[in-house]
Amino acid sequence: MTQISYSKNALACFMASVIGLIVSLRIGKRFIPQIPYLVLIGLVILALLVTIVLITIRKRKGSLSPATTFAFWNAMLRYFIAMDMVMFGLQKIFHLQFAIPLGVLDNPFSSLDGEQLVWAFFGKYYAFTVIIASVQIISAVMLLFKRTSLLAVIVLLPILFNILLLDWFYNLGLVVNIYITLLTIAAVYLLLLDYGRLKEFFLTTGSLPANLENGLKKNALRLSAVFIPVILMAAYKFPATHPEIYGKYEVKSNPLQKQGAYGDSVLTKVFIDNADFVMEYGNYQKRWIGSYEYNNLSKQFKVTWRYPANLHDTLYATIQRGAGPGFKIVSGRMANKDIRIDIRKEN
Missing domain, CATH: 2.40.128.20 (Calycin beta-barrel core domain)
Incomplete structure (x- = not known):
């Protein structure tokens, strides 16, 4: 069995705690507004501290190995990400996201802020919204099972990265931007846990037909996929630009x-x-x-x-x-x- 170092366990604990804290606060603030926000923060932090203390005590007594602790924190991280993705998906299905007042949609395009632009675009067709939500929910459920967790992360990571770019470039708010950045980092962390499997799958050498085994031919074929579009773009007649009057x-x-x-x-x-x-x-x-x-x-x-x-x-x-x-x-x-x-x- 691979020995799990203290630093790996600490990182796993940190990732799970931060994401768990943020997800709990986000859900609690929206769906349990009766609890004051400061009280909610205190309850979530207390729950996380109690969990950390209990695990530390059991580990010192010898009933928990470093590998078991490491697996627990990673499982908790997957759990909180899955919960958040399911919540995001359900909010889309039930019109709590991508919903723009009809009066706003009749305003001039230039009057809409970043969030309104994003939500108006993605929310124009409900079927499209449902498809996005379904992918989020299905991949979230897959994340809860060890055999499908790697595939779930591979599916979720492009979704999260796309959301990250949209949130930052369209300025959906500093808190939202930091949150999606942390969530994306957590997904990358889960992906790197399977670095060995990914390396074996993506970097193993495959066989080519005999007439393409020559290194020069292979490289020429690879480079053609880049140079052909570059040559076509270079030969294209682009519209004139006039930045001095634009x-x-x-x-x-x-x-x-x-x-x-x-x-x-x-x-x-x-x-x-x-x-x-x-x-x-x-x-x-x-x-x-x-x-x-x-x-x-x-x-x-x-x-x-x-x-x-x-x-x-x-x-x-x-x-x-x-x-x-x-x-x-x-x-x-x-x-x-x-x-x-x-x-x-x-x-």
């Missing part, structure tokens, strides 16, 4: 325009990306949308409108720096009328 702008003044495109509306925003030039009159439902050509040297551009369908006049203009930081001046002609618009770039 952005969302607020209209500060438009003195020559007496009346907007929609009755008495006035021009309020201008959007310039790599393909479209958009002029907004009051809100996102009142927009002119066109494709444009831009000359970096002369600062001249030409906008051909696609929407509204009855708008056939082409805008010819230049865009120059304005009086202050972020300010620009758009000046030109459209429909035999002079146009001058002072705009300021928004963050």
Whole structure:
């Protein structure tokens, strides 16, 4: 039997205790709100300390071997991760996650925060939500059995890593971000417990057909999987980019325009990306949308409108720096009328 060192046991105890504490607090806070949060923290910490003390006493009496203690803490870690994954899955199925108020869904895209963007995207189709939840629940149940625990971790780890990236990049909150990071680290820890089996499975040398056994041929074949996409991307004609004018702008003044495109509306925003030039009159439902050509040297551009369908006049203009930081001046002609618009770039 492999000897389990004190440091390995300490690490296993630490991982199980931290994840157990966080999972218990997360579940208790949401589903047992009658218990004050500070009391809940105290009860969970007390339960963990009592468990650690009891195991330490039994170990000193000789009734528990280091290997048994090590197995116990790893089993507890799997138990708490499985409980959390089942809870996450059930919350998705019963609309406690990925649920966005209908009123929010009608708001402009730019007004949604990171959590609302993520939940609106993943929660658009309930069947998709159920599939994600089912994978979480099934892999969680597999994690509880020794024979299937490795496969469960292999399935769970990409899910957890994907959640980790979403939480950090879309800023779902510091507490949430730290929690999913710790949960992912715990899954990696469980995976590394089976490092020997993984090494044997993934790093053993397989046999190839005789005509591919030559090292040069094998390496050339491997490298072709990388170089062919690189060559194709290098030959692809990408759309032109114009970072000097790219952005969302607020209209500060438009003195020559007496009346907007929609009755008495006035021009309020201008959007310039790599393909479209958009002029907004009051809100996102009142927009002119066109494709444009831009000359970096002369600062001249030409906008051909696609929407509204009855708008056939082409805008010819230049865009120059304005009086202050972020300010620009758009000046030109459209429909035999002079146009001058002072705009300021928004963050």
